[in-house]
Amino acid sequence: MLFTDTLKKNYEFRRLYARGKSAVTPFLVVYARLARRETRRVGFTVSNKLGKAVVRNRVRRRLREIYRLHEAEFVPGAELVVVARGRAVGAQYRQLERAMLDACKRLGVWRPGTP
RNA sequence: CAAGCAGGCUGAACGACCGCGGGCAUGAGCCGAAAGGCUGUGCGUGAGGAAAGUCCGGGCUCCGCAGGGCAAGGAUAACGGGUAACGCCCGCCAGGGGUGACCCUCGGACAAGUGCAACAGAGAGAUACCGCCCCGGCGCAGCUGCGCCCGGGGUAAGGGUGGAAAGGCGAGGUAAGAGCUCACCCGCCGCGUGGAGACACGUCGGCGCUGUAAACUCUAUCCGGAGCAACGCCGUGGAGGAACAGUGAGGUCGGCCCGACCGUUCCGGGGAGGCGGCUUGAGCCUGUCAGCAAUGGCAGGCCACAGACAGAUGGUCGUUCAGGGAUCUUUCAAGGUCCCGGACAGAACCCGGCUUACAGGCCCGCUUGCGUU
RNA sequence: ACCGGGAUUGUGUAAAGGUAGCACGCCGGACUCUGACUCCGUCUGUGAGGGUUCGAAUCCUUCUCCCGGUG
Numbered sequence: 001m002l003f004t005d006t007l008k009k010n011y012e013f014r015r016l017y018a019r020g021k022s023a024v025t026p027f028l029v030v031y032a033r034l035a036r037r038e039t040r041r042v043g044f045t046v047s048n049k050l051g052k053a054v055v056r057n058r059v060r061r062r063l064r065e066i067y068r069l070h071e072a073e074f075v076p077g078a079e080l081v082v083v084a085r086g087r088a089v090g091a092q093y094r095q096l097e098r099a100m101l102d103a104c105k106r107l108g109v110w111r112p113g114t115p
Numbered sequence: 116c117a118a119g120c121a122g123g124c125u126g127a128a129c130g131a132c133c134g135c136g137g138g139c140a141u142g143a144g145c146c147g148a149a150a151g152g153c154u155g156u157g158c159g160u161g162a163g164g165a166a167a168g169u170c171c172g173g174g175c176u177c178c179g180c181a182g183g184g185c186a187a188g189g190a191u192a193a194c195g196g197g198u199a200a201c202g203c204c205c206g207c208c209a210g211g212g213g214u215g216a217c218c219c220u221c222g223g224a225c226a227a228g229u230g231c232a233a234c235a236g237a238g239a240g241a242u243a244c245c246g247c248c249c250c251g252g253c254g255c256a257g258c259u260g261c262g263c264c265c266g267g268g269g270u271a272a273g274g275g276u277g278g279a280a281a282g283g284c285g286a287g288g289u290a291a292g293a294g295c296u297c298a299c300c301c302g303c304c305g306c307g308u309g310g311a312g313a314c315a316c317g318u319c320g321g322c323g324c325u326g327u328a329a330a331c332u333c334u335a336u337c338c339g340g341a342g343c344a345a346c347g348c349c350g351u352g353g354a355g356g357a358a359c360a361g362u363g364a365g366g367u368c369g370g371c372c373c374g375a376c377c378g379u380u381c382c383g384g385g386g387a388g389g390c391g392g393c394u395u396g397a398g399c400c401u402g403u404c405a406g407c408a409a410u411g412g413c414a415g416g417c418c419a420c421a422g423a424c425a426g427a428u429g430g431u432c433g434u435u436c437a438g439g440g441a442u443c444u445u446u447c448a449a450g451g452u453c454c455c456g457g458a459c460a461g462a463a464c465c466c467g468g469c470u471u472a473c474a475g476g477c478c479c480g481c482u483u484g485c486g487u488u
Numbered sequence: 489a490c491c492g493g494g495a496u497u498g499u500g501u502a503a504a505g506g507u508a509g510c511a512c513g514c515c516g517g518a519c520u521c522u523g524a525c526u527c528c529g530u531c532u533g534u535g536a537g538g539g540u541u542c543g544a545a546u547c548c549u550u551c552u553c554c555c556g557g558u559g
Contacts, residue, residue, distance in 0.1 A: 006425065007256055012426085043425065053167085058429085061135095065430045068134065093430070 007043030025102035
């Protein structure tokens with residue numbers, strides 16, 4: 001993913017939970033903040049309460065694919081953490097996409113149509 | 116043809132666009148003194164039969180340990196073989212089930228000792244409640260019989276209880292009975308024959324012993340502990356130690372002055388982090404030999420058979436192939452159209468098993484029944 | 489990765505292999521003009537499958553779910 005790093009360390013996640021703003025939908029929660037840097041950073045969390053390994057992997061792959069297809073429309077310097085909720089397991093791809101973009105728009109990190 | 120039994124294999128295919136991890140190459144670009152790194156490009160590659168549960172057994176690494184024995188704790192349990200090893204696998208024995216193919220069984224010892232066996236029942240490792248029989252006493256009738264809220268003794272045949280009542284059944288025997296005796300049968304011990312063995316068969320002899328060890332226990336065999344977050348290497352800062360230097364120089368902040376702050380180098384342990392461990396192995400394929408088989412020997416070939424570390428196979432679709440439903444044509448078979456729609460499930464150090472989950476499809480062998488020749 | 493604990497009626501909990509109780513609650517009845525309190529009575533259960541045993545909540549085994557610990 002061009003101009004994007006993944007969040008890896010646990011303290012990076014905890015910093016967003018503590019300092020970032022959040023937006024909630026029935027399918028997922030997005031935490032976000034803006035950093036003074038050119039690259040965007042993103043992390044995905046799928047708890048083991050959501051299901052078995054196959055189910056969790058599928059949810060995470062779809063969330064990552066949604067981000068990848070809309071990557072250029074995100075604000076540079078954004079840091080995101082996307083946390084899947086229980087309803088995301090049986091959701092359609094289009095439902096997840098709409099939920100994630102809507103949450104990011106409310107947080108001001110997504111500007112549609114301005115790559 | 117129908118019903119069934121057992122074993123093995125497989126785990127939808129092809130394509131379009133956009134993406135991901137690892138490897139190799141690179142006379143491409145950028146960074147770097149270099150080693151190399153990042154990006155790009157090209158080639159090839161990338162989940163399973165259970166990858167799962169983590170229930171056993173190993174490899175590997177570190178810790179402990181002279182060698183041996185005993186105790187504690189844990190595990191296993193007919194017999195023979197296979198294996199690196201196993202609690203696994205194969206064969207076989209015994210018992211049980213099925214017409215049969217075949218299937219099931221935590222299958223040592225209660226005849227070493229201890230414990231437990233509720234309720235019911237007279238009595239649960241022995242017992243005398245009813246009953247039966249004998250003797251005595253009393254009463255009635257009369258030379259023997261009948262009766263008793265009577266006493267003493269014998270008995271385990273009959274009654275009923277129980278999961279289980281002390282071998283079974285028949286005959287003899289007896290006052291009534293009893294393996295008390297005998298024939299047949301059953302079980303255990305011993306002996307003989309066969310077998311590698313568990314065992315099987317025979318019976319001359321002895322004995323008749325309840326069940327329970329997934330109760331304590333006994334017998335035989337095995338087991339040091341921990342786990343790749345093991346372990347090894349590198350290791351900014353901070354803290355510690357040593358050596359050296361000492362009021363001027365140097366460094367940081369700052370456009371500059373003023374001003375403010377700061378000793379330098381080395382050492383060992385090592386938190387964060389990084390790298391290795393990491394994928395070639397009790398390996399896979401083919402043939403052949405030994406064996407009923409599990410499996411093993413030999414010969415040839417192969418490296419295609421993942422190596423991530425917030426963790427790579429996805430997203431959006433199309434066509435076909437299975438499958439299901441509705442409807443139409445039709446006597447049925449079969450065909451057309453539309454819709455739905457793809458089992459269980461995702462490697463995390465690696466192997467051998469076990470257990471559990473699973474839509475379907477295919478192959479081989481066998482049994483029983485029916486029909487035809 | 490390694491390792492514990494647990495599951496009993498709607499809830500909380502007992503039960504040495506031998507009839508599964510107790511408290512609260514629910515429901516019904518009594519008391520009351522009605523309700524509350526009180527009293528009486530009833531219903532409801534061993535997480536699932538298999539095994540050992542004459543007999544299993546208890547013993548053995550395979551699963552399911554929940555809670556927790558260490559690094």
